Amino acid sequence: MTFLAAIASSMDGWGLHSAASLALTIGVPVLSGLATSMTIGNSLETWYREIKKAPWNLSGDIFGPIWALLYTSMGYASHRIFHLAPPHLRAAPLALYGVQLAINLTWSPAFFAAKRFGLGTAVISALWGGIVATTYSFFQFDATAGYLMLPYLAWVSYESTLTWYIWRNNPGFRHKYAAGKRVKKE
Numbered sequence: 001m002t003f004l005a006a007i008a009s010s011m012d013g014w015g016l017h018s019a020a021s022l023a024l025t026i027g028v029p030v031l032s033g034l035a036t037s038m039t040i041g042n043s044l045e046t047w048y049r050e051i052k053k054a055p056w057n058l059s060g061d062i063f064g065p066i067w068a069l070l071y072t073s074m075g076y077a078s079h080r081i082f083h084l085a086p087p088h089l090r091a092a093p094l095a096l097y098g099v100q101l102a103i104n105l106t107w108s109p110a111f112f113a114a115k116r117f118g119l120g121t122a123v124i125s126a127l128w129g130g131i132v133a134t135t136y137s138f139f140q141f142d143a144t145a146g147y148l149m150l151p152y153l154a155w156v157s158y159e160s161t162l163t164w165y166i167w168r169n170n171p172g173f174r175h176k177y178a179a180g181k182r183v184k185k186e
Contacts, residue, residue: 025082026075029101033071036105037064039113047115051173054165070152074101077138077148085141093137100130115174117167124160131156 044060078097081090103126111120131153139146 021083022076022079025079026072029071029075029078030068032101032105033067036108037067039109041112043112047173048112051166052169054162057162057165066155070155073148074152077145080142080145080148081138084145089141093134093141096130096134096137100127100134103127103130111163117163117170117173121160121163121167124156124163128153128156128160 048060074097078094081093081097085093103123107120107123107127110116110123131149135146135149135153138149
């Protein structure tokens with residue numbers, strides 16, 4: 001029996017209202033998000049201040065709390081799918097969920113750690129598609145789970161515009177920064 005199969009078998013016995021199942025399904029995205037946020041490092045205090053950002057960019061202080069809520073919401077949505085979708089049909093929506101979560105966890109390293117804005121744009125575009133597919137799949141089994149994914153889709157749609165704007169308006173930034181040059185805002 002694989003590790004994931006063993007966890008699924010245990011969760012089947014726990015049930016929808018199990019605190020252990022809820023902790024696991026919410027804890028995975030929340031802790032994963034926390035871990036990937038470590039790749040941001042001091043970017044927000046250093047080079048990120050120097051780049052051209054979209055006029056509709058919000059204060060950086062709001063991003064952390066919003067992501068915490070979104071990770072909690074998507075975790076709860078996956079919890080509902082695990083327990084409410086028929087066991088023989090839940091693999092596909094949960095696989096889509098896992099794929100989009102994995103893509104999500106690659107955005108910060110691509111954008112902040114590597115300073116690869118084009119790659120960040122490609123990653124967030126793939127993430128958007130993964131969220132759409134996951135949300136649609138969740139709606140097939142539980143409307144509440146589908147609705148729980150909609151704020152996440154809306155937020156990633158917004159963040160996609162920010163990422164695209166930064167990519168298009170900061171050409172060559174990574175190379176300039178690596179060379180020790182500062183980029184002037186116009």
